[in-house]
Amino acid sequence: MQRRIGRADKWVRHLQCWQRRYSRMAEQTSSEAAACLPKLPPFDYSPPPYTGPTADEIFKKRKQFLSPSMFYFYKKPLNIVHGKMQYLFDESGRRYLDAFGGIATVSCGHCHPEVVEAIVNQTNKLQHSTILYFNHAIADFAEALASKLPADLKVVFFTNSGTEANELAMMMARLYTGSHDVISLRNAYHGNAAGTMGATAQCNWKFNVVQSGVHHALNPDPYRGIFGSDGKTYAKDVQDLIQFSTSGQVAAFISEAIQGVGGIVELAPDYLSSVYSSIKEAGGLCIADEVQAGFGRTGSHFWGFENHGVVPDIVTMAKGIGNGIPLGAVVTTPKIAEVLTRRNYFNTFGGNPVCTAAGHAVLRVIEKEKLQENAHAVGSYLKEHLTALKDKHEIIGDVRGRGLMLGVELVTDRQQKTPAKVEILHLMDQIKDMGVLIGKGGFYGNVFRITPPLCFTREDADFLVDVLDSAMSKI
Ligand SMILES: Cc1ncc(COP(=O)(O)O)c(C=O)c1O
The missing domain is CATH 3.90.1150.10 (Aspartate Aminotransferase, domain 1)
Structure with a gap:
């Protein structure tokens, strides 16, 4: 009996020894594996401890x-x-x-100190009034923004989002031209309100509600498109759409220079210049949706459309304009902007002093840095x-x-x-x-x-x- 207990003890000690050895090996392997993992670049900042809900x-x-x-x-x-x-x-x-x-959306960096400072300073002074009174924040930012746009694109209307900006742009084009038909690209995303959902052309983002008067052209997608990178051949499809699906007159063509939601699809070269000519011939306006590609993101140019050598009639923007503050804008020519004086057009928060002060700071940081x-x-x-x-x-x-x-x-x-x-x-x-x-x-x-x-x-x-x-x- 005694001998049996002794043998069992020995066995347990043997097992424990193996367990220790195994766990040392496992620790070593996981620390070796961790050592092989890519390392985040160093960053000299630690956030305060978080005590909120999990x-x-x-x-x-x-x-x-x-x-x-x-x-x-x-x-x-x-x-x-x-x-x-x-x-x-x-x-x-x-x-x-x-x-x-x-x-x-975060163009300058999360909580960029200069953007935060502009927001805090303005919030301490005046958070909201109404555009019915004057305030310099909206005017100063409009001036700075207009200076970043070419040609006669000098009149700014502020909104709260990209959807609102595109809704307004499409309505202005319809009013200006007296036509209703809009052409957008398959695979595009332009927003989710009544008009913009029509211009959005991916079933995942479209609900079964009325979205009138938008035709979707072949996407000049160099990777998946049927004509590869041949922009001019895709552009012919827009001419066909004008001839076969509309009265021959259109209100607008709207597109991004690089489709964002669509999966970072850069439009094939020579496409936009060709399409812009066809649209102009059909009496329409060209709208550049710069919600994702604007504000220097494409690197070579400040605006995505500039990569294609075209000048739109209306430019819409949001996301990067405010570094995370809800802000959008439509910029167009004085002549086109005039259409909104036919009735009252108003947006309670569009051009709010805090948002425009933030937008102005974003522009300054993009330039300064x-x-x-x-x-x-x-x-x-x-x-x-x-x-x-x-x-x-x-x-x-x-x-x-x-x-x-x-x-x-x-x-x-x-x-x-x-x-x-x-x-x-x-x-x-x-x-x-x-x-x-x-x-x-x-x-x-x-x-x-x-x-x-x-x-x-x-x-x-x-x-x-x-x-x-x-x-x-x-x-
Ligand atoms: C190109 C483009 N246009 C418009 C919108 C709509 O902007 P918002 O979500 O601010 O309404 C988006 C949103 O992702 C977008 O990517």
């Missing part, structure tokens, strides 16, 4: 009190509680590189490295875009261009776990959207590429 608590409230239409990223949704420049922090204080910029130039330099560097990743990972079907508006389209079969819809979801989670927040879009939801704050650095770009490489290597 992601789980917020999730419960969202479910109970908010619209069930609100969706979210990631299997385990993130509770983002703090932001500083190109970085975001979650409830535990973990830092993430923000490669999405709140959907191409040369953020457009940075978008060009860092964006070109990043695109080059993403393109190199394509040689390594079969799942990358296409790398495209300009400046800091880049897209990486994932496919499971390069020949068939089969959208990697499931794989992208898996990768999104992996990438987040490694410390990068990236966007997703495109008609099939299989395109990574990279639209970070324009203060993104080369080190950030390296980290992003390393994380993508690491995640894709495991798939």
Whole structure:
């Protein structure tokens, strides 16, 4: 009996020894693995400790009190509680590189001190009055904004969002021309109100409600489009639409220079110039939707349309204009702007002093910190490295875009261009776990959207590429 107990003791000691040895090995392997993981560039800032509700608590409230239409990223949704420049922090204080910029909205950087200062100063003085009284904030910003636009584009109307800006632009075009038909591009996103939902051309974003008078032309998409990069041939489709689907006279053509929600699709070269001529011949106006591509994001130019050598009649903007403050604008010529004097047209919050003070500060920061130039330099560097990743990972079907508006389209079969819809979801989670927040879009939801704050650095770009490489290597 005694001998049996002794043998059992020995056995237990042996097992414990192995357990210790195994856990030491496991620790070593996981710390070795952690050492191999890409490292976030250093950043000398720590947010104050967060003491608010957790992601789980917020999730419960969202479910109970908010619209069930609100969706979210990631299997385990993130509770983002703090932001500083190109970085975001979650409830535990973990830092993430923000490669999405709140959907191409945070242009200068999260909580940029000069933008925050402008907001706080204006809020302390006057938060809201009405445009029925004078205030310098709206006039000063309108003047500064108009100075960034070419030709006769000098009259500004402020709105609260991109949808409102596009609604107004389409209405002005209809009033000015006396025509109703508008042409937009398939795969476009221009908003979600009555008129703009008509111009939006992806079934995912269209409800079954009246959306009159919009025709959707073939998308001049160099990767998936039937004519490849032949912009002039796609442009012929707009002529056909005018001839076969309208009275021959149109109100407007509206498009982005790079489709954002559509999956960072750059319009084929020579397309816009050709289409703008056809639209003018048919008595219509050309509207450039700069909600995502504007404010220096494309790097080479301040506005996306400038990359195509065209001058629109109306330019709409939102998102990056306010670095996160609700603000939109329509800029047009004095002659076109005149149409709104036929009746009263009013917007309670449009041009609010706090929002316009913020917008003005954003413009100053973009210029002072040369953020457009940075978008060009860092964006070109990043695109080059993403393109190199394509040689390594079969799942990358296409790398495209300009400046800091880049897209990486994932496919499971390069020949068939089969959208990697499931794989992208898996990768999104992996990438987040490694410390990068990236966007997703495109008609099939299989395109990574990279639209970070324009203060993104080369080190950030390296980290992003390393994380993508690491995640894709495991798939
Ligand atoms: C190109 C474009 N236009 C218009 C809109 C609508 O803007 P908002 O969501 O501010 O109404 C968006 C929104 O994503 C957009 O990407």
